Amino acid sequence: MKIAIIGAGPAGLMAAQVLSDEGYAPTVFDAKPSAGRKFLQAGRGGLNLTHSEDFTLFSSRYFEAQSFLQPALEAFSPNEMRLWAQSLGFETFVGSSGKVYPLDKKAAPLLRAWLHKLKANNTQFKMKHRLVGWSKDIWQFETPDGLKDYSFDAVILALGGASWPRLGSTGAWTTILEDNGLNITPLKPANMGFNVTYSKLFKEKFSGTPLKNVELRFRDINGKLQSKLGELLVSEYGVQGSLIYTYSKLLREQIEQNSPFTVYLDLFPHRSESKLIQQLSASRGKQSLSAFWKRLGLTGVKASLLREVLAKELLTQPELVAKTLKKFPLTLDSYRPIEEAISTAGGLGFDNLDQHLMLKDFPSVFCVGEMLDWEAPTGGYLLTGVMGQGKQAAQGLLKLLQKI
């Protein structure tokens, strides 16, 4: 039985695990010299494996694709993710925000243990094999020894999205699948930053500075008010960070219809506007404005943001300053390119797939992971989703094989 898994990211590796646990010996192909490069990169940020929130809430994080993700999440729930890490010798913990990480917050030891287990369990690896063509039963790979054609009894494609292409996922598979008549929604960045026009001075001084404890507010394209407390990061080009990523889909949709798009920040969410007016109206005597503001906690990046939008002579008007601090306009000019994004939106549409993620037009060919048309914010939803789909497809393939 020749089973190929093409793509050695977490989705493909999970499919390999399920199949090899059942006694099959799949071969995992990947374009890169080593497996799981994006998984390793995720480890640089602490490897947020999943989230501990209530499962119903967890499942709702997948936007319109929730119903398509549900079987994967049921096959591999957040709790199963934790048990999986434990089975490889890595305990997990729940961070203050409910996110779940391995105790050491590292990906490399976990990936090493996973690959070791897979190899011991008869999974073969063929690295430096880039899929470049597929026609009928022939799968063509570019290899160090030139082009090679393979044929298989079953194939699981786990080719990833198109963010961080240097880690292996380039999105070049879209043409290969389109050539076979499959519908692909254009790939777009997800969990990405947004461009904002700052003054040169502000950019030089504050790029890389977190903007903590702010509330972001805006209306989505359906007119629904969205708001959340959190933290964002001022970067050279604009803004990024968890609060921005939570809304990257809704903000991307707004930019596509109404660019540039202004969101509002409450820079003092725990102080009312009237309290701020009262504090800003107090006599400052001989103090400089900066020293006076400092007493109120208005310093650093927040004070400088104010100077970005209000002319000098307006900075002494308590009502206007308080109003601006409570509703600071942040204009997003555009979103950052997919190459920089944490993940990818768009991809192979679920209408091409059956309930086991098998292509309806190509029995015994399955597709899983970030290459499918869904997205989710950061918070462990991505890894749980892709690994769940790897498991779902492998279980589907096992069912198919039992029938033969």
Ligand SMILES: Cc1cc2nc3c(=O)[nH]c(=O)nc-3n(C[C@H](O)[C@H](O)[C@H](O)COP(=O)(O)OP(=O)(O)OC[C@H]3O[C@@H](n4cnc5c(N)ncnc54)[C@H](O)[C@@H]3O)c2cc1C
């Ligand atoms: C900086 C960063 C931090 C992240 N942090 C987190 C986090 O903390 N938590 C979280 O849940 N998610 C995180 N993610 C997202 C997560 O890593 C991805 O969603 C996940 O890796 C996608 O898994 P996948 O298996 O679908 O695709 P990938 O991991 O992209 O794997 C696809 C594989 O397919 C191979 N491939 C592609 N094309 C071909 C081809 N033509 N031929 C052969 N092989 C090919 C690639 O080389 C790659 O190895 C992060 C991503 C980034 C970039």
